Amino acid sequence: MEKNWVDFKLVKSAVTMQMVLDHYQIHWLKKSGEELRGRCPIHQGEGQQSFHVSLTKNAFHCFSCKARGNVLDFVGAMEKCSVREAAAKIQDWFAVTTNLMPVETKQVSKTEKRETDSEVGNKPLNFELKGVDLGHPYLGARGITKETAEIFGVGLFSGRGSMSGRVIIPIRNERGELVAYAGRAIDESEPRYKLPVGFRKSHVLFNFHKVEGEQVIIVEGFFDCMKVWQAGYS
The missing domain is CATH 3.90.580.10 (Zinc finger, CHC2-type domain)
Structure with a gap:
């Protein structure tokens, strides 16, 4: 192309x-x-x-x-x-x-x-979403502490746009560059998870940029990964 x-x-x-x-x-x-x-x-x-x-x-x-x-x-x-x-x-x-x-x-x-x-990878974003509520009750209900939310930058986004009213999860590439936000619905809205158009999920392993050492624990979802970190496995 x-x-x-x-x-x-x-x-x-x-x-x-x-x-x-x-x-x-x-x-x-x-x-x-x-x-x-x-x-x-x-x-x-x-x-x-x-x-x-x-x-x-x-x-x-x-x-x-x-x-x-x-x-x-x-x-x-x-x-x-x-x-x-x-x-x-x-x-x-x-x-x-x-x-x-x-x-x-x-x-x-x-x-x-x-x-x-x-x-072809995912291009780094040149903006960050502001006004994120890191202490929203939904996170506590999922077993995520405020400290963990602060580390991962996860919280409810109440601004305008496609992610409004969703818990946003910053996604970074292996160099730690922000490449996308995933938006998790906190009610019965569909889709349950919203990702940007054109985002290549297969090109990113969530939280891989924080890996130290030779062993990696791979889990299924974003919140599973946070809980593993929360349990002391970094």
Whole structure:
């Protein structure tokens, strides 16, 4: 796949306006039905209701500066760049990956494709979720102490975005770089665990970056791993 290949359709379907607003730390918009409304972050006007974001349509419209469109148009307006450059930025910010290939590139064999896929890892994130409740009762119910929650960075995320209202679990690669968040539902919501679009689970062994010595204890789930650490096996 060419380095500069951008799948616009995938980017638009994988990343919501809410996620992009969170990236820019635009938290002053207020909920009004199925919309968010407030001061426009693009032209920084004074109108307190001029900027509208439709959460269902994943689109925005400023009635003052007339800017409107989808996530690509919004990032393009914020960064003062082309839609293509905006898509590339979003793809990088949220680690959106694709297995699609542009028509003009050569076809590869299944063996070559498997080898190529195995070399592609999860890109480190350039942001961290803030405002995490490390002492939420759900963790205690799962047998996780606050000390353990602090070590692993696990807690309820009450901010906006796809992980809102879920217990988030930071996932790091073997170098300790943050590559994703898993979101565990604390009620009967589905899916029980939510992971970012394009995240490659098979490329990461949870907590492997903390391994010391030659012996490794492998368990099934995130919380099982925390309990093993909590029991004194580091």
